[in-house]
Amino acid sequence: MYPGRRAEAYPDRVALVMADTGEQLTYAEYEAAANRLAHLLRAEGLQRTDHVAYFMENSLEMVVAMGAGERTGLYYTLVNSHLTTAEAAWIINDSAAEVVVTTARMAAAAGLPDLCPGVRRWLMVDRPDELAGSFEDLAEAVAPFPATPVEGEKLGMALLYSSGTTGNPKGVQRPMPDLDPSDPLPVFQLVPKVYRTRPDMVFLQPAPLYHSGPQSATAESLRCGGTCVIMSRFDAGRFLELVEKYGVTHSLVVPTMLSRILQLPEEVRRSRDVSTLEAITHGAAPCPASVKRAMIDWLGPIIYEYYGSTEANGSVICDSHEWLAHPGTVGRPLLGEVLILDPDRNVLPTGATGEVWIKGATNFVYLNDPEKTAAGRSAAGDMSTTGDIGHLDADGYLYLTDRVGFTIISGGVNIYPVEIEEVLVEHPAVADAAVIGVPHDDLGEEVKAVVELTAGHRPSPELAAEIIEFCRGRLARYKCPRSVDFAATLPRTATGKLVKRTLRDAYVGAARPA
Structure with missing residues (x-):
């Protein structure tokens, strides 16, 4: 979420667009807003590696808030906007957030101050008068601060929580290096290869920003000088309409979105001009082979796949040509070495099914949960797993079978x-x-x-x-x-x-x- 020199070079280029309303921010406007909030966070006394949390729906303000955290050396946690008050409070408390930013649309936010005693300051976008005793209006709070960068900017990073599909959400914390925000983590320097991005692209973001894939893809759009069109929620027909309207070149989706698009009447699909599309990347869940093949047949070999996780412990990627040659694969490693291990953590031979481990990639811990951290890492700390099951073929392509718990x-x-x-x-x-x-x-x-x-x-x-x-x-x-x-x-x-x-x-x- 840090454009750096891109914002200086293209101040009037549109950085962000909300698809529902047409609201937008240029790069200059985005930088000014992120800098003002960064100054507020510094003035609050937050130091590098301190924690903040954002409980927000997809919005321009949410991206601005991420940008403020990413230039002040903070861990910022994006709280799932669909959670109840109690569920959101659990994550805010577990992450030790000291400042929380939310919005008036988040009805569950109203009861949070009573449940989160560790939070020093509550900020709300478009705060209604009746909540004035609990929340400050964000626009009023940042107004006194300058639009220039804070002194001594430091790289901050997201501390995201897993989806909790097999239990309670887990906070995934990676080590924070002492870097300038223009120098992203090595794992994120590979993001352009995962999403096939390029400068000046138009990126359509149809998924919630509180998840790691959409969050990192939006960050990449800003870092490379693109325009990111953000949907409040996914709708298959609207997705194609936006591709045509904005000349979308890139998008990140999940398989169910592809399935919903294919379920549209053919005349609806054929009526939209999608010729500007260069790359649609999918991940996060298994994609049925029939769905993927149908998308390639329709749009050509512009469908890409990645296998990764919130833990960012490695990355496996696959283009359309590779998939057609190895149907069902999620690809070969871009970062780390993939190993298939048995329950005793012995390496299994080619073709054998076991748990997927990745060696030599980034480190992480599950916040406040050393037992879960230990269960997902080797004793030497050089390998990690997120519980997926799969196998490798003779060419080194990975195939996922399921998850350990399923x-x-x-x-x-x-x-x-x-x-x-x-x-x-x-x-x-x-x-x-x-x-x-x-x-x-x-x-x-x-x-x-x-x-x-x-x-x-x-x-x-x-x-x-x-x-x-x-x-x-x-x-x-x-x-x-x-x-x-x-x-x-x-x-x-x-x-x-x-x-x-x-x-x-x-x-x-x-x-x-x-």
Whole structure:
């Protein structure tokens, strides 16, 4: 979030646009706003490596707040804007934030001051009068400060919390080097290769900025002098409309977004001029092969993939040509060496399935949780894992099978849900699918599919039987769902990750007889 010399060279270039309202900031305006808030943070007495938190929806002010933290040597935590008051308070307290910036749109923010005694100052965008006793209006608070840079700028960085798909969110803290903000961390110097960015690009950002991928992509857009168009929320038709309107060249999406775009009527897709697109990068969750192939068939070989995590412990990337030659891969390492280990942390041979570890990449700790940190790192500290399962082929390409916590063990056999989910979404009636293990008296667990239907299809026992039979024609029988349930919407985070613990909780105790 630090344009540096770009802002000096192109002060009148549009840096940020809010797609819903057309609101925008030039590079000069962005720099002035970020500098004013940076001065306020310094005046508050915050020192390098201190913590602040931002509880905000996608907005220009949110990007400005990140820019202020990134030039004052602070850890800034982006709190998921969909959380309840109690959930947001837990993260603010866990991160030891001393200043919090929020917005009037965040209804859950009103009760936070009573739950977060460690916060010294509460700032709110467009603060209503009734909250004047608890929050300062951000615009009024920064008005006395200059638009020039603070003295002795220092690189700050995001301290983000994982999505919590398998438990409570974890704060991911990386070491903060003592650098000028124009010198990003080595891992982020690789970001242009991940997103295929270039100077002067027009980047469409359809996802919540509190997640690591969207946050780093927006930061890269500013650092390279591009224009970033930010959506408040994703809508497939609106996405294509914005590509045409702004001449979008690049975007970062999640697989469910690609799926929703493909589900638009063909006449809608064909009616939009998307010829300016140079690169669409996807990540954060597995992409069904049928979806990826359809996108490449439609737009050409401009679909790129990355495998990474909030922990930024490594990066694996793949272009369209590589994927077509190695269907299903997420690519080869850009940063770090990928190893596949068994439960005893022995290296497995090529083609064998095990836990994915990355060696020689960046370090991290889970804030305030040494046990989780130790579980995800080797004793020597030179390898780390985030719990994914996969294998490598003879050419060194990585294939992800699932996550450790999602593996189904049925009759002593490991079953990986992602493989089944990819088959399910090929059925014409299935828009989205989740596969979980549910209790079984004899087998321990059995396979259950929970599916979201496409328009025009209705739940029925006959359709459930048809979907199971569809799987049997494509998978070994032991992998196929024994039952199919229907859901109006599957529980996914805003970045497309299935929150399977929500589904599992709903089926606890729902054992079926053998």
